[in-house]
Each structure stands twice: as structure tokens, then as C-alpha cells.
Amino acid sequence: DFANWGATARVLRRFDDAGHEWSNELRYDKNSNDSSGLAVTNYLIPAGQALYERTANATDQVNWGFTSAYTRPLSTGGKLRLGYELNDQRPEQRTDFLRGPSEAAVVPVPALNNRFEARQTVHALYTTYERPLGEKLSGQLGLRLEQADIRIEDLTGGATASQDYFRAYPTAHLQYQLNPEQTLRASYSRRIQRPQPSQLNPFVSYQDPLNRRSGNPDLQPQETDSFEAMWQMRKGQSFYQATAYLRDTDKAFTDVATDIGGGVLLTRPENLGSRRDIGLELTANGRLHPTLRYNASVNVFRQEIDAGAVAGGGDREAALASGRLSLNWQPTTKDFVQLSGFWQGDSLLAQGTREAGGMVNLGYRRKLSDTLSFNFTGRDLFNSFSNTTVYDTPLFSERNEQKIKLRAFYVGLTWNFGGGQRRQPEQFDFSTGPSGG
Known part of the structure; x- marks a missing residue:
């Protein structure tokens, strides 16, 4: 509730x-x-x-x-x-x-x-x-x-x-306008995450029976120095962007597990010594057809972590990637279909790895009148969303797999009243069922 x-x-x-x-x-x-x-x-x-x-x-x-x-x-x-x-x-x-x-x-x-x-x-x-x-x-x-x-x-x-x-x-921040369509940007910022x-x-x-979790009253905020160089182009209804970045994070958060006896692990957040991410993020959206639009991004980076004083931790580095894709199809003035998905690559922990995962979602809207529409959404179509954490320390090893099974389907009607005709949003909310407006 x-x-x-x-x-x-x-x-x-x-x-x-x-x-x-x-x-x-x-x-x-x-x-x-x-x-x-x-x-x-x-x-x-x-x-x-x-x-x-x-x-x-x-x-x-x-x-x-x-x-x-x-x-x-x-x-x-x-x-x-x-x-x-x-x-x-x-x-x-x-x-x-x-x-x-x-x-x-x-x-x-x-x-x-x-x-x-x-x-x-x-x-x-x-x-x-x-x-x-x-x-x-x-x-x-x-x-x-x-x-x-x-x-x-x-x-x-x-x-x-x-x-x-x-x-x-x-x-x-610095910005340079190459021409009416293309822009170069360079920036530095220092940010905090509490x-x-x-x-x-x-x-x-x-x-x-085998896992406990707690917070950490001594957990410090993590602070990031971010350096970015960006190229951006807008041409008609198309948009392209490439961002090269270096992000140095001091006291980055990480989960740390401790064996408290009887095969039971206690997990709590700790601060790393530092984390460095060097990568390239590409973003594009535009039309593949008069009725079909796309929105896509991919992030490829190298991550290095210094475990600092984390017990059982070690310095680690790896090449990592993540991405997302959304296709919006409007075959008629009354019908709208969206297929979207994301994939989150592996992430490093001081004591191990959190493995990759993702999901695919589907949404359909049919306009029945100026105020009434039919909605259908399918979340996690392949029931693939999961959370797998691997700990590998000198004292113990554990592989914890959670099959979360988020697949759900929603069917409903949306009625817009008051204020005249409203434009329906292009993006579906796949976290909940469609709601009235």
C-alpha cells in the first residue's frame, strides 16, 4: 500500500x-x-x-x-x-x-x-x-x-x-557551435551522492536462513570528479551524441559480505578506496520509417576499483558495457506500439561481481475516441530479470541467484476528462499498470 x-x-x-x-x-x-x-x-x-x-x-x-x-x-x-x-x-x-x-x-x-x-x-x-x-x-x-x-x-x-x-x-563548461547542426562541449564537475x-x-x-543485511552508520558520501567531452548533432528529427568521459570517484559505495558463522553471511555497504571509469557513451534517436522511430544508447567503459580497507576485498578492473533500445511504431493515427529493452552489464564489487541482466517490455495503445483509449502493457516479456551476485574472498565464496520474475500484463481503459483533448504520452510506464487521466 x-x-x-x-x-x-x-x-x-x-x-x-x-x-x-x-x-x-x-x-x-x-x-x-x-x-x-x-x-x-x-x-x-x-x-x-x-x-x-x-x-x-x-x-x-x-x-x-x-x-x-x-x-x-x-x-x-x-x-x-x-x-x-x-x-x-x-x-x-x-x-x-x-x-x-x-x-x-x-x-x-x-x-x-x-x-x-x-x-x-x-x-x-x-x-x-x-x-x-x-x-x-x-x-x-x-x-x-x-x-x-x-x-x-x-x-x-x-x-x-x-x-x-x-x-x-x-x-x-565550454561550448563551441561548429555549425547550426553540430555542437562541441567540454565540462568538469564535482558531484556528491549521499x-x-x-x-x-x-x-x-x-x-x-543464510543471509543477513544491515546499514553502516559510518558510511561516508561518495564524491565524483567528472571530466567530459561531447559531440552533438541535431538534423531534422534525428539526434546523435557521443560523450567521452573520465570519472574519478572517492569512497564509492560497495556491498561487502562477512561470514558471521554457521554459513551465514552479513552484507552491508562500505566505502571503496576509489573507483575510476573511463568510457564512451553513444546516443541516437530518429526515424527508420515514417511510422517507426528509434531511441538507442550504448555505454562502453573500463572500470578500475581500489578496495582500500575492505576486508577480503581486492583491486579489480574490467571492460564493461550497458545499453538500451526503444522502438516506437505508429501504423495508424489511432494505434501506437512500443517495444523497449535494456541490458545492464557486469559491475565490480570489492569482493566479487554483480552479473549482467536486463528485460524486454511491450506496450500498445488504441485510441477509441478523443477521450477514451485502450491500453495493454507487458513487462519483462521473457521473465528474464534476475540479480546474481558472486563473492570470492580468501575466507569464503558464494553465488547468490535471485530469479525475480517480474513478468506481468496489464489491460485497461484510460478516460481523459476536463480541459479538452489531451495528447497521449509516447512512453509507457512499465513499473505499474496504466492509470486513468
């Missing part, structure tokens, strides 16, 4: 019609997500009585956000932006775990129940300055200053932790 609601208030002050303005926005969001599941474990080696386990999870989160941005065009043809952002997240999580010899006889296991609260507040000041440097050349410089305050509390176990840090994130509050929760949760 998922519920979400929110409100946004905006105030905009325009000083002239040339882009001189001051905008302010206040946002509030509240969401709750309740889920439960029953797991049955059948013991084959050695043979034993089946074990029934039920897990119920409840997550409630409140988000406050405030943005104030000032934009002023300059007499040199440039533009100055100044701004402040506040983001305040307050998640609460509850886990209830029950176990027994049958579904009707499951009872709570106090040691595996947990309540957790956190608060993450980020204040940011930023500025960007852009201006033309010639007839075809332009540049932009930016700086973002952030102060982050994080507090977590395991209400069940009594553990608390906090993180406070100040960081500066510069950016620089751990989610749940990744900081030290509570050890039960996954299955």
Missing part, C-alpha cells in the same frame, strides 16, 4: 522581460509505504521441516524543500544566477518479523523487529556565471557550497550516529 501527497507554493517576481527575475518555491511531501510478504524455506540438504516467515515493513517520510533563485542578465551578454536551497528529509521505518512451523502459527521474533528514525538537512548556496567568449564559443563557471547535517537513531537497539560536513562543488538514511541504519535485518 502506497500513499503520497504534497503541496507546492511559488512566488515569482519579474523585474523586466529580459530574464531579470527572483523566484521562490516551498515544497512539502509526505509519503507512506506499507508492504508485507510470506517466505517459505524448504530444506533439501539436510532435509528438515519447512520454515514459514512473514515480514511487514512500514516507511513514512516527510520532505520539506525551499528554493530561492535570483537571475540577472548582464550587459556583456552573460547571465548571473544566485540561489539558496534547503532540503530536509525525515524518514521513519518499522520492521515486524514473525516465524513459525506454518503460516497460521507464525509469532513475532523480538530480536528481528526494529524501529528507526533519521533526519537529513542540507543547506546549499550556489552561483553560476555564463557569457559568450566569441561568436561561436561560450563558457560557464559555477560553485555550490553545501552543509549537511545527518542524525540517525535505532529506537529498538538504542544506537545513534551523526554526520556533519561542509563541501564545495565547482563546475566549468547514502540513503536506511543505508546508515545499524540494525541487522533477516533476509533468509
